[in-house]
Structure formats: structure tokens, C-alpha cells
Amino acid sequence: MNIEQYLPVLLFILVGISVGVMPQVIGYVLGPNRPDAAKNSPYECGFEAFGDARMKFDVRYYLIAILFILFDLETALLFPWAIALKDLGLFGFLVGLEIVTILTVGFVYMWIKGALDWE
Template sequence: MLTQFGYVGLFLIIAIGFILVTLGIPALLARLTKIVPRNPSPIKQETYECGMETTGRSWVQFNFRYYIYALMLIVMDVLAVFLYPWAASLGDLGVGAFFIAVFFLFMVSVGYFYAWKKGALQWQ
């Protein structure tokens, strides 16, 4: 009889086998037969963007504020991930956990207001 760890091991073996088979079949067919074509050409190597040829430079520098917005989104997502289990078990944790969560929210708020004061959240 399989234990719970046996099921995990069996799942890992099946997952690794599936990955190897999925990656191995095209590689094997490309080497043994001509079923998988390989005809590189300059036209096939060009960048394809919505069916239109690129005009001008294809290298575009983005404003760093996009990265600030992305980081703020990640911070808020992490905040939600940490606060949900805490809120679900608040009754069992006690008063100490409440003050730790308040301190955590305070630290996140300080970072948010710092970014706001520096003008990182203003859209220009």
C-alpha cells in the first residue's frame, strides 16, 4: 500500500516521464526521420509582430515608472497573500498576532507613502 509520500513520488515520476516524452518525441523524430522539417531562412528568422513589418527602430526604451508600478503591484499581491491566512485564523492566533499584522501593515504603508512622496506613482 502506498503512503502519502509514495503518492507524491509516483506523481513526480509520472510528471518527469511526461516531460521527457513530450520533449523527446520531436527531437527523436527530427533526428530519425524527416517528419519534423528544419528549413531555416532569413524570412523565417525575422521578427513577426501582428502581421505588420516594423517601422523605425525596434528597440524602444520604456520609462522606469512602469517598473515602479509593477513593483507596487507585486508588493500589494504579497500583502494580500500574507494577510489572507492571518485573517482566516485571527481568532486562534491571539492579540500578539494582531499587533504583528498591524506592524506589517504599517511598514507597507510607510513604503507606499515614501513612493508617493517621491513622485514615483504620478503618471506623466
Template sequence: MASVALGYLPILMFLGIAVLLSTAFVVLPIVASQFTGSAKPTPEKLAEYECGFPAFEDSRAQFDVRFYLVAILFIVFDLEAAFLYPWAVALGGIGFVGWAAMMVFLVELAVGYAYAWKKGALEWE
């Protein structure tokens, strides 16, 4: 029975370290902000810094759907690159079946790209 419990010891140690680190990553920035003064806002700290002028609309205003379409298309083509690099490295070991699977993937991606282009998702007014 003791040998079974010893088998779970590495998992329990891992979970304990994970809990300690995640707690530290949450608590330490809060404590540091109390000491650095970021918890006491001043007009200078609350000033606009991203665009340089005060916001003139509600922060919950709706965005144009084209922003989301561009983001989704970026993710699709970013994933393509993420799949192509390991495939290219392992191509010698996976042979023709791996090559054929990637060609099917690239054809599906090209069809999706053509569909997005035809629907006008890539055009900006």
C-alpha cells in the same frame, strides 16, 4: 533492511510520476504542434496580432524604468493582500500577538508606500 527500502518506496513512486508527467508536459505539445501544422509558418501565422501593426524597433530595446517600478509596486501590494486574507481568517486563534505583528507589517508597508510616493514612483508623465 527491506523495511528501510520499503520506507523510500512512496518517495521513489512520487519522483517517478513527477518525471513522467514533466516529460509528458514537454513532449506532448511538441508532438501536437507537428500534427496541427504550427511548425510550418505561413505569412498569416507570422502576422502581428497583439498591437495590429508591424514592429518598428529591435525587440531588445530598453524599456523605461517606470514599467519596472510599477510592476514591483504591484507585487508589493499584491503580497499585502495575500498576507491579509489568511491573517484575517486566523485572527481569532492567534490573538493579540498576531494582530500586533500584522500592524508592524502594515506600518512597514505604509512607510514604503509613502517613500515611493515621495520619490515620484507613482506618477506617470
């Protein structure tokens, strides 16, 4: 093993680190530094903070979030299936159709049960 084989990998790592670090360094060095009370406050949203930061959320929020992730991932998995459909043949088409049917039935069930309604 000689070191010249690792030179592209080392160069790639150095370029990656510099692309990530250099904009931050340039921004810190060249950026304006004009602190005031609003910038130094923990909240910059335009109004004073209210309530407890550890307040409980409604369970429906988590349900909607989980359902979104579920359908988003399943939809993302349909793209490779659609691209490889010609190579998969009839069996691959039927398996994909089964997945789409299960997703549709689950979506209709959640819609009927009111899981997607936000009050």
C-alpha cells in the same frame, strides 16, 4: 528497501510527464501545418517591427513594477495572517496591524511623491 515503496512515486512522475508532454505531441501530430509568410515571420503582431529591440525603458516603468510586486506580496502574506489570527491572539493582531500601517504609510508617501503617476 524494496521497489514497491517507490512505485507510487514512479507512477506520479510518469503521469506528470505524460500530462505535460502528450498534449504537445497530439497537437503537433494532429494540428494543421499550413505555413505562410506571416506565420514564418518573427513578428505576428499585425504590423512590421520598428525601432531597436534593445531600447531603454523609462525608470518609472521599473519603479511601478517593483512597487506592484512589493504590495502584491505583502497583500498575499496577509491572507495566512488573517486565517491564523484566532490562534495568534492580541499580539498577532498588533503585529499584523503594524505591518498594515507600515504598508499604508509607504503607499501614501509614494502617492504624494508621484511615484504612481504615469505620464
